[in-house]
Amino acid sequence: MCYYIGIQDLVANALIELVDNNKEGKVSFKELNEYGAKVLDVLNEKGERAVLVLSRDYTNRFIHNCTEYFEIESHDDEKYVCLKEGITTDKLRDVFRSYTTYQVLQAFVDAKSLEVLGITA
Structure with missing residues (x-):
């Protein structure tokens, strides 16, 4: 089986982990690319195939x-996806993790993946 991981999956999971670990509710596109690459590495190490779907159109x-959940901000020539005020990580879990397979979810929360976001155990 091959898993397809879209930007909405990366954003939601990164922000869930950042907010739950008392970090800011924003993540840069650069961090998202690095996080996505690490998630793929973790899945590949476990023999799973996965593809990031991050085209400009997508x-x-x-x-x-x-737009109900996220907004885009620019700071110091870097673009960030920010969690909108009033949106909780529980809401993100309900909307974005309800269809995620166990294998992919485990890769999103793996220590190696979280380290890319500055989260350490």
């Missing part, structure tokens, strides 16, 4: 379709 659709 990312633009994400930005348009997920």
Whole structure:
């Protein structure tokens, strides 16, 4: 089986972990790319195949379709996806993790993946 991981999956899971670990509710696109690459590494180490779906078109659709949960901000020439005020990590879990397979979820929360976001055990 091959898993397809979209930007909405990366954003939601990164922000869940960042907020739950008392970090800011924002993540840069650079961090998302690094997080996604590490998630793929973790899955590959376990013999799972996965592909990141991060094309410009797909990312633009994400930005348009997920305005209820996220907003884009720019700081110091870097773009960030930020959690909108009033949106909880429980809400993100309900919306974005309910369809995630166990293998992919484990890769999102693996210590190696979280380290990319500055989260250590």
